[in-house]
Amino acid sequence: MENFASLVPLVILIPFTGSLINLFLGRYLNERMIGTVASGAAGIAFVIAATMTFAMPRFGYEGVVVNPPILDSWLYIPSAALNIPWQLRVDTLSLTMMLVVTGVGTLIHIYAIGYMHGDSRFARFFVYLNLFLGFMLILVTGNNLLVTFVGWEGVGLCSFLLIGFWFDKKHGVGWKNSNAARKAFIVNRVGDFGFLMAIFLTFWTFGTLDYYKPGEHIPGPVHGETVTIEPGAVASSDTHGASTETVTDKGIFGKAEDLLAEGGHIVHFGPFSLSLEAVLTIITLFMILGVTGKSAQIPLFVWLPDAMAGPTPVSALIHAATMVTAGIYLITRNSVFFHAAPLSSAVVTLVGAVTALIAGFIAVGQWDIKRVLAYSTVSQLGFMVAAVGLGGYAAGMFHLVTHAFFKALLFLGSGSVIHAVEHGHHHAHAHGDHGDQGHEEETPFDPQDMRNMGGLARKMPITFWTYLIGTLALAGIIPLAGFWSKDEILGKAFNGGFNDGKIEGFIALGLLIVAAAFTAFYMWRQIRLVFLGKPRTAAAEHAPENGALMTFPLVVLAVLSVLGGLLNIPLGVNIPLVPNEILTLWLEHSVPYTKGLEFNFLLAVTATVIAVAAIFVADRLYSPEPLTKTGKDKLEATGLRAYFRLANAKLYWDETYFRLLENPYNRLSKWLANVVDWDWWHDRFHNNVIRDTFNRLAGFLANPVDRGAIDKAFLRLGDAVAAIGGRLRGLQTGYIRTYVFTMLVGALIVIFLILLPLLRQAVGR
Amino acid sequence: MQPPTVPVENFIILSAVLFIMGILGVLVRRNAIMIFMSVELMLNASNLALVAFARQWGDMGGQMTVFFVISIAAAEVAVGLALIVAIFKTKKTIDIDELNTLKG
The missing domain is CATH 1.20.5 (Single alpha-helices involved in coiled-coils or other helix-helix interfaces)
Structure with a gap:
């Protein structure tokens, strides 16, 4: 594996190179070339990641620590007890993330070429986008908490830059955008505090930050057997001559496992001491704070809906598919800690489940097409967090992958809609009142408000059909990707409750099923509002379908959203030619304590029935026209007015x-x-x-x-x-004779003094 | 027959008289030329004393010194007369009492 794993620095380097090229040469290039550079960088990174993935089985799925050339000696922090090498880890988990990030990233880059066409800062947009990819790849490949943190902060920075990308829009929208960017950045600082504390505590406890040392095997039972380490195997899987480090020198997970197995370890913190188990609980609780920041969970989810101020490709890439899943990745990566801290796992579960429900509820009452998707993302992230909290690391990662497909699809679809409605608006405007041209309107037209849409299915067939696939996948309709991944999470909750007797399992199961019903409901409401019925504005009337650059990624993502479920078909379901549990077995090689799941037929039927019922209710409610005559939501006309208002006001969370x-x-x-x-x-x-x-x-x-x-x-x-x-x-008289006389007297005195001894002799004699 | 020898005291007395005359001339005369001549007188008084002692002790060093004094006096005369000419050209007088610019 070492030969192929040493390609991993390239995966990171290539997006950064693309970013630099566009940064320095972007002003001389046209849009086509800028887009080619950026998408090409993402695509090459994807190809490399795929190459490593296909190489994995030949090398026994063994994770490898890579010292990037040059970088490892440059970015090296030696200190008394602190030793943090700039190392990258290639294993099945990081490869999964790399594939999602670069794969979905490439499609979104291509889409963005069409979406950002004509923007005054076209090159800068792609500089940021590639920069984001690079940092995200650092985040997922880092072999220690600090490298992960570097990526974590880097993606936060790119998120800030991209949310506020349109900071100069008119009518005060620019202000709103930059405020949203600041909000995202500041809220994330709270989470980062948690992550930093977790890093400090981990270092204090274990004396290292490395996940795994080079040549170390993952701890814990893999396939239920104990891994015995042969010295030869260590040397062979060693990459860059770090063979002086013996196997006794383990990373944080290996050390944690060893110390926990010995039992009774105490960690000293100056004046007080705590047991190792308690310290692990504290570390993981701090980590959860970081996760709630980056992955937009309660209590720090408030930034994500506002982050929709950024261009739509950004929402799709950063705020739906990749960056916000960093928290799930972090928990999965640190699964050993969370496994050892049942309290933290319970907290994770509850945070995720409650977030899923609350965000799902708020999404019902939103008018902005992207805001609905934003709350939907928060809700789906809640599903993933709940899953990893219940020990369903594979389930969480599975949902992460499928969600990346269909949520990116939905965001890109919504971007396509917004783009088209904006065009339609300009079109209608140009043909309408010519006297209005040249000066701005009094009330700015909001192309994201679903009340301004309707009937777009006939205008934009590709967008509509792909959006419909995304909606059904998100709602969890069999056999689309969302069904399988959501069902696995529900199955985990079911198992946690009924088989393991965990109270949080029951709670999560109940909350998540309700959240799933909300999901189906608000998504169908959106379909009805946006695509069905009659056009409600001139803009929607004149909305055109977008070009191939924008529809091609939609189609690809739609295909992935349909087929994504095949990645992890649960045990008990037989589909010809597709093996069961591909992802779970794949992840078992790098995530300890990953277990597969039997297909729970009853639960699957229940969930599907609930989803279909929710769609049915929404369909009846919002047809034929989704709005009342006064332009209000149909829900407001029913007895549920108060609840709708509450959802519309986002539960007054910000307030x-x-x-x-x-x-x-x-x-x-x-x-x-x-x-x-x-x-x-x-x-x-x-x-x-x-x-x-x-x-x-x-x-x-x-x-x-x-x-x-x-x-x-x-x-x-x-x-x-x-x-x-x-x-x-x-x-000083000025008369020469005075001076001469003085000289004479002086000479006489000198002569006298010279003669004095002689005189004395004469007198003495 | 040996010529009668003049005792050295006579020479010394003559030398002293000449020297004192020179000093007095320098002190009282106002004409720069006269002061100059008085200085010459003092020099030659000392020359006389030197040769007298040289003869007395039979030491040629004294006579040699006199040659030096005469030659240096010649140089001194050249410089001194040049100075006097220069003074006369600027001041139109060689009365040294007029040359009191250094008066404090």
């Missing part, structure tokens, strides 16, 4: 945060700024204490000391010198 957190925070910062900083620190402290003290000290030094003592002393000295000089100048 609650404003009331509880933001307003007190603003008040506190205002108080700190005005009272503490300005009044007290500036006016009082600076003026009274520092300035006045300084002035007084300076005054003392200037007047008594400098002018009084020092100046006076030197003036006196000067006066004295002048007085003496005045006296002495009288000696």
Whole structure:
């Protein structure tokens, strides 16, 4: 495997290269070339990832740690006890993520060429998009928590840049967009705090951050047997001469397994100590905080719906298919920890299930086509989180993959709709009132509001049919991809409740089934509002189907949404030519404690019946026309008005945060700024204490000391010198004879002094 | 028959008289030429003393020194007269009492 795994740096490098090319040369290239560079980079990364995937079986599915050339010596942090190499891990889990990211990413890149056509910052968009891919690949391939964190932050940055991409739109929309970007960034900081704490605690506990050391086998029972490690096997699976590290030097998971098996380990934190199990629970709880930030779970999901301000390809790529699934990836990667911390797993389950239900409920009451999908994404992420919380790592990853297909499809479809409605609007506008041209309208037309649509099925057949496939896949209709993955999650919850007797299993099962019903309902409502009925505006009347660049990815994703379920057909269902549980068996090689699942016929039937019933109810409710005569939702005309209003107001979640957190925070910062900083620190402290003290000290030094003592002393000295000089100048008469006489006298004195000893002798004698 | 020898004291007295005359000339005369001549007188007074002692002790060093003094005096005369000419050209006088620019 090592030969093929050493390709992994290329997977990361190529998107970055594409990004750099467009960054520096983008202004000289036309749109076609920019798009080719960006999509080509994504496509090549996908081909490489696929190559490694196909190489995997030949090497026994063994995960490999790769030291990227050059980088490992550049980005190396040696310290006393800290040793963090820049290593990448290629195993079945990271390959799954790589395939999803680059595969769906490539399709969305192609789509974006059509969608972003004519944008003033076309090149910059693809710079960001490729940059995102690179960071996402760092996130999924990193072999230690810190490298993962680098990717985690990098994708957060790209998300920020892309949400606020249209920061200069008119009518205050640009402001809204950049506010949404800031919101996403700041809310994610809260989650990142959790991730960072988890990293610190992990390092403190295990002394390393590496998931696995080179040559280490995954811990825990794989296929129910204990893995014995032969020295030869270690050396052969070693990549870049790190063979000095023996197998006793294990990564965090190996160490955790060993210590837990020994039992009774205590971790010391200065003044207090905790058992290893408790520490693992704390680490995983902090990790969950990070997950709720990045994967948009309660309580930090509020940023994702606003993030729809970004261009639609961004919503599809970052905020549906890839970045937001980073949390699920993180939990799956750290499955050993979560397995050892049942409390955290329960919290994960409940967070996921509650999020799934609440987001599903809110989605029912939204008018914005992308907002519905955004809440749907939050809800589906809740499904995945609940699944991994119940130990269904394969189920969570399965849903992650299928969701990437159909949610990317739905977002791209909605982008296609928005694009078309915008065109239709311009078209209708140009043919309507010519006097309006040249100046902006009073009330801006919202091409994302579903009330402005209707009857688009006939105008945009490809978009409609692919959207319908995506909708049915999301609603979980057999035999589309969503059915299998959602059913596996429900099956996990069922098993967790009835077989393992976990209370959170029962709760999750109940919440998720209701959430699934909501899913089917709001998706069918959307189909009715957008595609069926009659066009409600001139814009919808004139909406054209989009070009092949935009419809081709839709078709590919629709095919994937239909066939995606074949990835993981549960045991007990026989489909010719397709083996069962491909994904579960694949992931077992890198995720310990992954178990397959028997097909639960009763549960599948129940879930399908509920989904179909929800679609039926929605269809009856929203036909023939989805709106009442006054332009309100049909639900508002029924007895459920209050619930609709609640969903429409997003449960007042943002307002609650404003009331509880933001307003007190603003008040506190205002108080700190005005009272503490300005009044007290500036006016009082600076003026009274520092300035006045300084002035007084300076005054003392200037007047008594400098002018009084020092100046006076030197003036006196000067006066004295002048007085003496005045006296002495009288000696200089200017007459030569005076000087000659002085010389004579001097000479006489000298002669006298010379003769003095002789005189003395004469006198003495 | 040996010529009568003049005792050295006579020479010394003559030398001293000449020297004092020179000093007085330098001190009292105002004409620069006269002061100059007085200086020459002092030089030759010392020359006389040197040769007298040379003869007394039979040491040719004294006589040699005199040659040096005479030659240097010649140089000094050249420089001194040039100075006096220069002074006269600027001041139109060689009265040294007029040359009191250095008066403090």
